Amino acid sequence: MTDRISRRVFLRRAAASGSILTVPGLLAACGGGGSSPAGTSSTEAHKLAKVLHFSNWTLYIDVKKGGHPSLEQFQKQYGVHVDYREDINDNASFFSKIEPDLSRGQSTGRDIIVMTDNSRYPALLVQKGWVEKLDKSAIPNIKNLVPQQRNPSWDPNREHSLPWQSGFTGIGWNEKLTEPVTSMGDLLGNKKLKGKVGLLTEFSDTLALVMAYNGDDPSHITDKTFNKAIDTIQKAVHAGQIRQFYGNDYASALSSGDLIATMAWSGDIVQLQADNSHLKWQLPVDGGDIWTDNMLIPKGGNVYTASVYMNFVYEPKIAAEIEDYVNYVCPVLGAKEALIKKDPAIAKNPLIFPTKQMLDNAHTIDPAALNNEKYQTAWQNLISA
Amino acid sequence: MGLSFLHRRQGATPYLLLAPGMLFLGLFFLVPLGFLAYQSLESGSIDFGYAFTWAWHNYSGAITGYGTQFKRSFAYAGIATVLALVVSYPVAYWIAFRGGRWKNLLLLCIVAPFFVTYLIRTLAWQTILADNGLVVRTLTDIHILSPGDRLLATGTAVVAGITYNFLPFMALPLYVSLEQIDQTLIEAAEDLYASKWRAFIRVTFPLSLPGVVAGTLLTFIPAAGDFINAQLLGSTTNHMIGNVINSKYNELIDYPAAAAMSFILMAIILALVLIYARAVGSEKLTG
Numbered sequence: 001m002t003d004r005i006s007r008r009v010f011l012r013r014a015a016a017s018g019s020i021l022t023v024p025g026l027l028a029a030c031g032g033g034g035s036s037p038a039g040t041s042s043t044e045a046h047k048l049a050k051v052l053h054f055s056n057w058t059l060y061i062d063v064k065k066g067g068h069p070s071l072e073q074f075q076k077q078y079g080v081h082v083d084y085r086e087d088i089n090d091n092a093s094f095f096s097k098i099e100p101d102l103s104r105g106q107s108t109g110r111d112i113i114v115m116t117d118n119s120r121y122p123a124l125l126v127q128k129g130w131v132e133k134l135d136k137s138a139i140p141n142i143k144n145l146v147p148q149q150r151n152p153s154w155d156p157n158r159e160h161s162l163p164w165q166s167g168f169t170g171i172g173w174n175e176k177l178t179e180p181v182t183s184m185g186d187l188l189g190n191k192k193l194k195g196k197v198g199l200l201t202e203f204s205d206t207l208a209l210v211m212a213y214n215g216d217d218p219s220h221i222t223d224k225t226f227n228k229a230i231d232t233i234q235k236a237v238h239a240g241q242i243r244q245f246y247g248n249d250y251a252s253a254l255s256s257g258d259l260i261a262t263m264a265w266s267g268d269i270v271q272l273q274a275d276n277s278h279l280k281w282q283l284p285v286d287g288g289d290i291w292t293d294n295m296l297i298p299k300g301g302n303v304y305t306a307s308v309y310m311n312f313v314y315e316p317k318i319a320a321e322i323e324d325y326v327n328y329v330c331p332v333l334g335a336k337e338a339l340i341k342k343d344p345a346i347a348k349n350p351l352i353f354p355t356k357q358m359l360d361n362a363h364t365i366d367p368a369a370l371n372n373e374k375y376q377t378a379w380q381n382l383i384s385a
Numbered sequence: 386m387g388l389s390f391l392h393r394r395q396g397a398t399p400y401l402l403l404a405p406g407m408l409f410l411g412l413f414f415l416v417p418l419g420f421l422a423y424q425s426l427e428s429g430s431i432d433f434g435y436a437f438t439w440a441w442h443n444y445s446g447a448i449t450g451y452g453t454q455f456k457r458s459f460a461y462a463g464i465a466t467v468l469a470l471v472v473s474y475p476v477a478y479w480i481a482f483r484g485g486r487w488k489n490l491l492l493l494c495i496v497a498p499f500f501v502t503y504l505i506r507t508l509a510w511q512t513i514l515a516d517n518g519l520v521v522r523t524l525t526d527i528h529i530l531s532p533g534d535r536l537l538a539t540g541t542a543v544v545a546g547i548t549y550n551f552l553p554f555m556a557l558p559l560y561v562s563l564e565q566i567d568q569t570l571i572e573a574a575e576d577l578y579a580s581k582w583r584a585f586i587r588v589t590f591p592l593s594l595p596g597v598v599a600g601t602l603l604t605f606i607p608a609a610g611d612f613i614n615a616q617l618l619g620s621t622t623n624h625m626i627g628n629v630i631n632s633k634y635n636e637l638i639d640y641p642a643a644a645a646m647s648f649i650l651m652a653i654i655l656a657l658v659l660i661y662a663r664a665v666g667s668e669k670l671t672g
Contacts, residue, residue: 096635124432195535195620196516237621243538244620257517258537373430376637381450384624384632 046138049305051081054112055094057293058086058248059268060165062325070321074312080305090201090247091119098298102130107300112309114164118204118291120370122161123154125296131160132297138307141314144333149292153367161294162310165267165328168354168362169205170288172254172264176278181261183285184213188236198253198262199233201245203379204365205263205289206233212287212363221366226375230382237382245383254279266351267327281351283361290362292331327351425644435641443645451629451646455653458625461540461615462608465547469555469604470597472548477559477596478589482568495556507546507617514542514618538620546614551607555600562596563589598665606654626650 061084062070071082088094094115098108102125115122125131136142145162155161173181177196181187187197188210200206208218210232216225236242243259251268253259255276269281297306312318316334323330323339329352330336340347350358369375425443429435448455480491498506513520514537521537524530536542566589574584612627626646633643 092636096638099638194533195538240620240622242621256515258515371432377639380632380637383621384628384636 046304048078048080048308049111049302050079051083052112052302052305052309053083053085053110054309055085055087055110056112056114056164057088059251059271060086060114060293060326060328062322070313070318073318074309077312078308080309082309088114089249091116091121092201092203093247095121095124102128102299105299108298110298111301111306112295113298114293114295116202116204116291116293117152117154118208118289118365118370119202120376122294122296123367123370125298126155126160130299132299132301132303132306133159134162134297134310135303135307138304139311139314141311141332144314144316144319144335146331146333149331152292155294161296162314163331164293164295164313165326166290166292166331167328168266168283168288168290168351168358169200169202169209169263170266170281170283171261172269172272172279172281173261174254174257174259174276174278175280177257177260180280180282182282184209185286187261187263187284188213188232188241193260194239194241195243196258196260197236197241197243198246198250198259199242200250200263201247201383203376204291204370206245207369207379208289208363208365209263209284209287212289213284215286218287218289218363219366221369221375226369226378230378233382266329270327270351271325283358288362290359290364323352329354421644421647424640425648427641429641431638440641443641444649447642447646447649451626454624454626454629455649457623458609458627458650459653459657461544461547461625462605462611465544465551465608466555466601466605468544468548469552470559470601473552473556473559473600474597477556477563481560481563481566492557492560496553499553503550504613506550507613510542510546510549510618511537514545537618538623540619540623542618543615543623543625546618547608547611550611550614551604554603554607558599558603559593559596562593562599566592594665598662601661602658606658609654610650 061068068082068084071084075081087097094113098110098113101108115125139162142158142162145158149163149166150158152158152161171181171184171187178190178193181190181193187193204218207221207226207229210229211218211221211225214225214228214232216228233242243253246253246262248265248268250259250262250264251272254262254264255272264281266281269279272279295306295310297303313322314332316332316338319330319332319335320338320342323335324343324346327349330339336347336353339352347353354362423437424435426437426440427435428438428440428443476495480488484491512518515521516535516537521530521535524536525532525534530536570592571584571588574588575581579587609625610627610630612625612631615623615625615628616631630643630646630650633639633646
């Protein structure tokens with residue numbers, strides 16, 4: 001196929017990047033964005049695109065010999081090449097990357113993106129009308145969605161989203177360099193870890209764990225408990241305990257030894273163990289948090305092709321294949337059985353099949369706090385100043 | 386006919402020639418600047434939209450809330466500028482006066498690393514300065530750093546990163562102004578019994594001042610607004626005003642606050658440049 005960018009596309013991109021360079025969002029603020037997104041017309045609606053543009057987080061799909069078997073299988077089956085990009089480092093910065101296009105009614109050049117329900121952004125995308133409705137006629141496998149994930153408050157009928165994976169936020173550490181770090185108190189206060197500790201830029205993850213440590217309830221946040229949590233973190237920052245606030249990039253810092261212990265997402269550590277067998281992960285004794293990442297189709301994305309792909313990954317066999325590698329909690333019914341058949345030992349892996357004790361010890365964040373501008377500003381001031 | 390038209394309207398020619406540049410500046414500098422000013426006086430939020438309300442509190446809030454980051458930015462940029470000057474002056478001097486036929490090659494050597502993109506160059510420093518990297522280990526072995534000390538994620542790393550990243554902006558103007566010096570003037574100074582050092586202080590250095598002024602401005606101004614170095618090489622306590630503006634603009638989508646901070650940053654830089662120009666003499670800017 002022709003890989004050369006056509007002149008028209010080039011000019012359009014040049015124009016888009018030009019306006020980004022000067023004044024992002026300004027046109028939107030001035031009421032621009034009248035042009036309609038490059039939506040699919042009805043005749044094209046059920047034709048597969050040649051390429052599916054999929055933006056995801058790092059360490060979040062099966063890898064073999066530098067390729068992704070599940071994506072190659074999809075290509076074989078449907079003839080659609082998946083342009084898989086690991087360009088999401090944290091929810092806020094990814095949202096800011098696509099916001100200028102979306103607010104102007106332009107396509108982001110992506111067909112599927114993945115955002116976490118413990119951030120404000122999935123709800124905001126739905127509310128602003130910046131995501132397409134799924135083509136459910138192309139997703140019969142939606143019946144395989146686990147019941148507890150079927151009606152989230154921000155997308156009650158799963159009109160716009162399907163879970164990719166769920167996971168836990170806990171603490172990862174390098175056992176060669178430290179005793180086990182199993183509580184946030186240890187992470188924030190152990191002098192031996194000074195300057196070698198990472199926290200996450202994600203508002204919900206960090207606050208939930210710190211609040212649980214403070215003995216407060218993260219699913220019901222008040223000004224008092226919020227300020228107490230900010231104070232706790234601020235103290236650790238001032239003491240030089242915290243090296244940096246990280247997105248998914250904590251992974252490389254932990255592997256290289258720049259970090260000894262850090263807040264970390266459950267499945268990541270298992271994948272990092274391939275390179276560094278000394279890495280360990282655990283939910284903090286005082287409690288961690290649980291969240292779900294959701295696939296969404298940003299406006300202008302190819303709805304049919306994206307929906308066909310979602311249907312594909314909701315095939316229990318495919319879901320099991322991805323799960324076997326990523327070690328997160330799978331939202332697909334039947335994947336568990338498929339996985340155990342393939343590898344019986346894996347049923348004991350609590351990262352894929354969490355124990356009741358883990359689920360009891362994992363909090364969800366108060367959704368009201370996500371849209372509280374005061375909290376969000378205080379948080380950004382803490383991590384960026 | 387066309388020529389006679391130009392002859393008659395000679396007064397218009399300079400303006401015609403200036404038009405493309407002026408148009409460019411107007412469209413891509415003044416208009417966005419106007420938008421930015423307008424935006425800096427809005428209030429609201431991403432959820433409910435922004436409205437123009439003469440919100441001067443964006444400015445007062447920026448100064449009271451982020452004074453530390455403003456001060457830190459100018460301190461880091463200032464130190465980096467001085468370091469860049471100290472490092473590049475001898476290099477530029479040597480190339481200009483002793484480079485001979487290797488001049489172009491040597492200049493290329495200064496510029497060559499900058500064919501690699503800014504971000505990658507800065508990321509490379511993460512590896513160079515890593516806690517288990519060669520630099521930290523060597524410095525620890527020779528007791529310059531005590532065990533457990535680090536370079537990455539410190540203010541030192543940020544200043545070093547800025548110095549490195551803006552070095553050519555200092556070195557090249559210095560080279561140009563040194564290269565233009567009429568060497569017979571230095572010989573004349575020596576004929577008049579000036580020592581080498583005295584000839585340098587009284588003749589060479591003053592003649593190179595236009596390069597010094599241009600280099601320091603080209604380094605200091607972008608360095609003060611930089612955020613990449615602080616983000617990649619610094620810790621949470623080393624963030625500069627650029628990081629705050631980036632977070633306001635990109636993470637919080639708080640455009641008014643970000644716009645107000647950008648204006649304050651511009652105003653302070655402009656004030657500092659004016660003071661500087663007055664101190665060294667504004668004619669040095671143009672040579």
